[in-house]
Amino acid sequence: MSRLDSRGLPLSTTSDLAAERYRHGVDLLLSAWPGAAEALEEAIAADPDFALAHAARARLHAIRSEPTKAQARIAAAGEIVARRGTERERSHVEILRLAINGHSAQALERALAHADTWPRDVLILSLPLGAFGLFAFSGMADHDRARVDLCERHARHFDADDWWFLTYRGWAHAENGNVSHGRALTQRGFDLRRNNANAAHALSHAMYEGGAHEDAERLIAEWLPGYDRSGTLQGHIAWHAALGALERSDPEHALAIYADYIQPSVTAGMPVNVVSDTASFLWRLKAYGHDVPAGLWDDAAAYSRGYFQKAGFAFADVHMALIAAATGEKAAVEERVKALTSLTEAGALAAGPVVPAICRAALAFAEENYAACARILEPVAAEVVRIGGSGAQREMMEDMLLLALMRSGEAAKARALLDRRLHRRPSLRDARWHGMLAA
Incomplete structure (x- = not known):
């Protein structure tokens, strides 16, 4: 048999x-x-x-x-x-x-x-999908659309109750802008197999993209205690809850989540998640007007020294540069930019010139040279998608540009960017910023 x-x-x-x-x-x-x-x-x-x-x-x-x-x-x-x-x-x-x-x-x-x-060979079909899949890290500008197309091309081969396919199909649609459809698909996948960190993660993404921040925080608060501390996505799913707390201007709760689940000393996450989650959370904390407790940036930097030292992994590169910029390691950022520029000129960096540009912008932002940051980021803003990851992860780069515009006196440009964001995804934070500009 x-x-x-x-x-x-x-x-x-x-x-x-x-x-x-x-x-x-x-x-x-x-x-x-x-x-x-x-x-x-x-x-x-x-x-x-x-x-x-x-x-x-x-x-x-x-x-x-x-x-x-x-x-x-x-x-x-x-x-x-x-x-x-x-x-x-x-x-x-x-x-x-x-x-x-x-x-x-x-x-x-x-x-x-x-x-x-062999469309039902799911371990292979999974490789192009997800925030860290082969499509996301291909350097493509349209990888969100490519994932949707791949799932829809093979949807007929999967049962209506295939929890894995529902999860990834839903995530693909939510990331590509069809948020309500993506959330419904992902919710069904999650309901079919709740012991599924990828489904909890995908569903929290769909909620975030739809502006349902309270729903996402509630989901994570109820689900996360049942996920063992050894689970690779525990810290990253908690990161989504921490972002929700920042959205509500509750830095104390956000920092408590960070301390319990996200910081390098407590997480069992994949190194790419640990580096990106620590860097982006601490950057957001400060950028949104809150104090970063002493030692947190240094801890993130100490962990990052064990990974991604060689330039060429675009998503990691921008977060490594962010940590180095935040901890005053200007030479490290400049060295990474030099290496990335050489790779770009040689045609060996799939994501292209947007990667060294983001690294340079991060250094300018950390040095409070907001006009230079905006000048670097604005021409490449549409290319940030090429670094991969999810929309929620890449939003930090858009926040960087927005704050640089606001702080360098470019109110009209900042207002236009906020208008587009509020139309795309309701945000309490964006609404507050919009009010500041309108005042």
Whole structure:
């Protein structure tokens, strides 16, 4: 009898236990839920020649920024699948090998072709999707639209109650501006599987984009205590609640959330989340007129020194520059800008010149040279989307431009930007700023 994965695709394993543990492990992986590593190790123990279990374990290592372990695991999967695997499994392993070894453009191309043939191979279909997926980090200006198109192209292949597909389809629509539809899809996915950090995260995004900040805070407050501290998204989901508190001008509550869930010493988050969440929260705290307690920037800087030292990962680059600018490490920002500019000129930075521009603007803002910050950011504002991440994460760059315009006397430009934002997404903070400009 053929052994199948959770979406009905055949698996090359001789063990029923290995197949069951693999199905469970992949579902935990796709829901960012603790226990995935253990389940996949059990699958491998039951059948050491189970290539896809090794490949999924490699994917988990990559998510945790453990490249050496990820490369070793995917190499083992490649050796096994070459002698014992189907065409789909060989393609599956090769795509993960490309992604893990940094060949993102090739991995994206192969993943899209793979999905056309095997759309229900969800571990591969998941790679282009999400805020940190291959589309988001491709440097594309239209990656939000690309995710929607990919989901809609393959929607007919998924059941109406497929919790994973509902989550990612809903997130894609919400990020691309169809917020009410995206929220409804994501809500259904969340209701079907509440032990799913990706769904809680996606739903909080949809609420945020729709201006439903109280709904998002309530969701997170009710859901987060049931998510183990070892969960990789716990700190980032709490970050959304902290932003909600800042939106309500409640810095004390925001800082309490930061202390309990987000700061580097307490979170089990992925390094890219820890660096970006700490940097963007502390920047917002100060930019919105509140004091940053002593030591918090230094703690973020100390953590960041262990990661992303080499320029070229656009999303990380701008947050690393932000931390360096905030802690007075001007030379570090300038060195990163120099490296990014060289990569851009060589055509080796997919996101292009917007990346060094944001880094330069962050330094100008930190030095309170608001006119220079606005002068740098304004021409590239429409290109910020190329750095990837979510709309909520990138909003900080727009806030930087807005505040720079306000503080450098460009009231008309600031008012026009606020008008566009309020039309797109209701915001208490934007409404307050608009009132200040109108006074």
